[in-house]
Amino acid sequence: MSSMSLVKQPIDLIIYFILFGTSIFVNKETHSSGDWQEPLDWPYVLSVLNFIYPTIFQGWQTLVGGILLRILLSHKCLSVSATELDKSGFISLLPSFLFFSAGIVASSKALSKLSVPVFLCLLNTLPASLYLLEVAPSFRGGSGGPVALLATLVTIGSAVASVLMDIDMTFSDSPYFWMLVSLACVAVQTLHFKIADARYTEVDRLYFSYIFGVVVLAPASLYLEEAFEVLHFPHASRYDFYAGCLLSGILGLFLNLSTMKVQSQNYFSVVDAITKLVTSVLALSIFPDYTSHTVKIFVGINLVSAVFVPQPKSKEVEMPDPMQEQLMESVLSRA
Numbered sequence: 001m002s003s004m005s006l007v008k009q010p011i012d013l014i015i016y017f018i019l020f021g022t023s024i025f026v027n028k029e030t031h032s033s034g035d036w037q038e039p040l041d042w043p044y045v046l047s048v049l050n051f052i053y054p055t056i057f058q059g060w061q062t063l064v065g066g067i068l069l070r071i072l073l074s075h076k077c078l079s080v081s082a083t084e085l086d087k088s089g090f091i092s093l094l095p096s097f098l099f100f101s102a103g104i105v106a107s108s109k110a111l112s113k114l115s116v117p118v119f120l121c122l123l124n125t126l127p128a129s130l131y132l133l134e135v136a137p138s139f140r141g142g143s144g145g146p147v148a149l150l151a152t153l154v155t156i157g158s159a160v161a162s163v164l165m166d167i168d169m170t171f172s173d174s175p176y177f178w179m180l181v182s183l184a185c186v187a188v189q190t191l192h193f194k195i196a197d198a199r200y201t202e203v204d205r206l207y208f209s210y211i212f213g214v215v216v217l218a219p220a221s222l223y224l225e226e227a228f229e230v231l232h233f234p235h236a237s238r239y240d241f242y243a244g245c246l247l248s249g250i251l252g253l254f255l256n257l258s259t260m261k262v263q264s265q266n267y268f269s270v271v272d273a274i275t276k277l278v279t280s281v282l283a284l285s286i287f288p289d290y291t292s293h294t295v296k297i298f299v300g301i302n303l304v305s306a307v308f309v310p311q312p313k314s315k316e317v318e319m320p321d322p323m324q325e326q327l328m329e330s331v332l333s334r335a
Helices: 003-027 054-074 087-113 116-123 125-138 142-164 175-193 202-223 226-232 239-262 268-284 293-308 321-334
Strands: none
Touching: 003 087, 003 116, 003 239, 003 268, 054 087, 054 202, 054 239, 087 116, 087 175, 087 202, 116 125, 116 142, 116 175, 116 268, 116 293, 125 142, 125 175, 142 293, 202 239, 268 293
16 A cells, blocks of 8 residues: 555545545434524524424435536546446346435435434444354454454443333334334345445446436325425525535535545444544534433443444445546546
């Protein structure tokens, strides 16, 4: 690995840290009824403006992300080029497209009602569960040893306990239900990537997922009548509404691209867990949190124990860093 790559790795992780926290705050919708009288300086489309139409919002995000990603690919701003989607490729990637669309809508509905710490606590169960699936067949501690295995069990157990301690919840149509749907969709999508058509890179899959999301969510918004209800949205003429929607789509794309870039780095699992921990602490000072002290204790245990859980690495074959750098240099030299 070149010295330039070693220097860029911390920068890439810092960029991921910033993008993750910013994306969570921009997309967060509090469980208030829209009577929050002290909006913050930056536009929160869902919380301040109380935009409660997830298929419209996610459809807009996928449209913005797809157009911007198409521009980046067309101008060779990325070190990969798009692969044409043929019939066999579409059939192979179709399950991923479906779970992607369902997952982003379910995640949006969950985040709209859960506090940020609880949302990130439950999100930690995904890498912990995937790591547990990796080490379970051999009945060993995996690459992290018994400490990592213990941290994995604590992370999952504390997340389950935090849900069970919420005695006021009704699981039917609750945010916990939508969070479970979101986690299931992401887990299946992650596992499906390992057996999907290997011709398509992660960037290809993201681009086609965006396009599929636009095609699916548009008629879904009509079926759910959100497309008609949004016509009466009182803040439709406000500039910060459109600015917030645009910013949300841009941040979502760059967060996905940043995740692809850093997820194979050695310290990504630690940085990812610390990012969620710091984001949760900051959220307590920004958004109202009505969870009980007992739930907060379990959430705190979860966020800390997740630091010791190794991140399951993608098995997708990617070009090593030196080859990527040479390709980027050749593209820049032609420009």
